[in-house]
Amino acid sequence: xxxxxxxxxxxxxxxxxxxxxxxxxxxxxxxxxxxxxxxxxxxxxxxxxxxxxxxxxxxxxxxxxxxxxxxxxxxxxxxxxxxxxxxxxxxxxxxxxxxxxxxxxxxxxxxxxxxxxxxxxxxxxxxxxxxxxxxxxxxxxxxxxxxxxxxxxxxxxxxxxxxxxxxxxxxxxxxxxx
Amino acid sequence: xxxxxxxxxxxxxxxxxxxxxxxxxxxxxxxxxxxxxxxxxxxxxxxxxxxxxxxxxxxxxxxxxxxxxxxxxxxxxxxxxxxxxxxxxxxxxxxxxxxxxxxxxxxxxxxxxxxxxxxxxxxxxxxxxxxxxxxxxxxxxxxxxxxxxxxxxxxxxxxxxxxxxxxxxxxxxxxxxx
DNA sequence: TATTGTTATACTCTATAACTATA
DNA sequence: TATAGTTATAGAGTATAACAATA
Numbered sequence: 001x002x003x004x005x006x007x008x009x010x011x012x013x014x015x016x017x018x019x020x021x022x023x024x025x026x027x028x029x030x031x032x033x034x035x036x037x038x039x040x041x042x043x044x045x046x047x048x049x050x051x052x053x054x055x056x057x058x059x060x061x062x063x064x065x066x067x068x069x070x071x072x073x074x075x076x077x078x079x080x081x082x083x084x085x086x087x088x089x090x091x092x093x094x095x096x097x098x099x100x101x102x103x104x105x106x107x108x109x110x111x112x113x114x115x116x117x118x119x120x121x122x123x124x125x126x127x128x129x130x131x132x133x134x135x136x137x138x139x140x141x142x143x144x145x146x147x148x149x150x151x152x153x154x155x156x157x158x159x160x161x162x163x164x165x166x167x168x169x170x171x172x173x174x175x176x177x178x
Numbered sequence: 179x180x181x182x183x184x185x186x187x188x189x190x191x192x193x194x195x196x197x198x199x200x201x202x203x204x205x206x207x208x209x210x211x212x213x214x215x216x217x218x219x220x221x222x223x224x225x226x227x228x229x230x231x232x233x234x235x236x237x238x239x240x241x242x243x244x245x246x247x248x249x250x251x252x253x254x255x256x257x258x259x260x261x262x263x264x265x266x267x268x269x270x271x272x273x274x275x276x277x278x279x280x281x282x283x284x285x286x287x288x289x290x291x292x293x294x295x296x297x298x299x300x301x302x303x304x305x306x307x308x309x310x311x312x313x314x315x316x317x318x319x320x321x322x323x324x325x326x327x328x329x330x331x332x333x334x335x336x337x338x339x340x341x342x343x344x345x346x347x348x349x350x351x352x353x354x355x356x
Numbered sequence: 357t358a359t360t361g362t363t364a365t366a367c368t369c370t371a372t373a374a375c376t377a378t379a
Numbered sequence: 380t381a382t383a384g385t386t387a388t389a390g391a392g393t394a395t396a397a398c399a400a401t402a
Binding site: 020021141 | 190307314320322
């Protein structure tokens with residue numbers, strides 16, 4: 001089996017072990033970010049939604065849901081919570097009153113900046129052993145992987161794949177129901 | 179705000195954006211691995227358990243649960259499923275009949291090798307745009323991060339943190355109950 | 357009739373807590 | 380009384396489907 005050397009030893013690792021290490025670190029980074037944004041009273045899902053709305057205000061819920069890859073019904077509850085906290089607001093489109101355009105409130109804009117600061121502190125924390133050159137090298141390598149696999153830039157990994165017609169390569173081979 | 183450049187453009191990214199990219203790629207790698215092992219009729223959690231038992235057979239369920247960072251009750255159902263499929267077996271310790279030592283069956287050993295092949299193919303898939311030098315550089319960078327944050331080498335990221343006495347920095351600031 | 361958003365339901369996953377048996 | 384494992388319960392999170400409003 002390849003990659004039996006311990007992770008920190010600097011020995012050669014096979015592709016399987018390297019991909020595993022990537023998943024392991026990604027999960028670690030994501031979990032720690034979640035702990036940090038919890039201090040702002042929100043979850044990573046909320047943070048991603050605020051960011052998406054801030055980046056492009058005025059879009060319909062469906063447009064945002066489709067970009068983030070989550071179900072419209074899931075978006076409703078996220079928007080409900082953020083609207084209740086006064087960070088986000090729905091504005092009915094007078095042209096087509098079915099649409100609810102999403103906008104940040106002033107408080108929401110402020111909160112989004114706080115999230116940016118938290119994200120930066122989080123990054124410094126996760127990457128603190130790497131100097132500037134190391135970080136640039138890592139960014140270049142990960143950027144190539146992200147481009148190769150067509151990952152959408154601003155979209156949080158916590159959001160699941162689009163439900164309908166998204167799993168053809170992932171057919172369960174047995175009915176594990178218990 | 180730092181890191182407004184698109185991911186694939188090669189421009190400079192701030193630490194927040196880089197940590198985000200890491201989380202994004204890690205989630206991608208983990209999800210794709212899950213899809214692959216599904217073709218073997220198991221989940222990533224099963225794969226991690228088989229690997230842990232194969233690496234050190236004969237340990238008690240509690241020892242394994244503690245290493246993987248999951249609840250004993252959760253381990254019971256995982257072991258149940260793998261035992262039902264004939265991949266794993268419990269052996270009562272005659273010395274202390276409360277202990278159930280975990281061992282792979284012959285089929286389980288074979289399945290573990292298949293998992294290794296799937297993991298390697300998965301790694302080749304995820305990393306295919308990187309050549310040998312790139313991979314070595316990436317492994318070195320990620321290895322330093324993993325060592326810095328004391329990530330346990332063989333432990334899958336899908337396993338949640340140990341439940342009791344593990345969340346002191348993650349206190350929810352408001353009672354979001356709805 | 358088609359589309360946007362909402363509400364309601366069901367299901368999966370996992371944490372917590374009781375319980376059994378061994379010591 | 381303490382420990383290993385198990386079973387049972389409950390809770391969170393999320394997918395699916397039905398529904399109301401508007402076009």
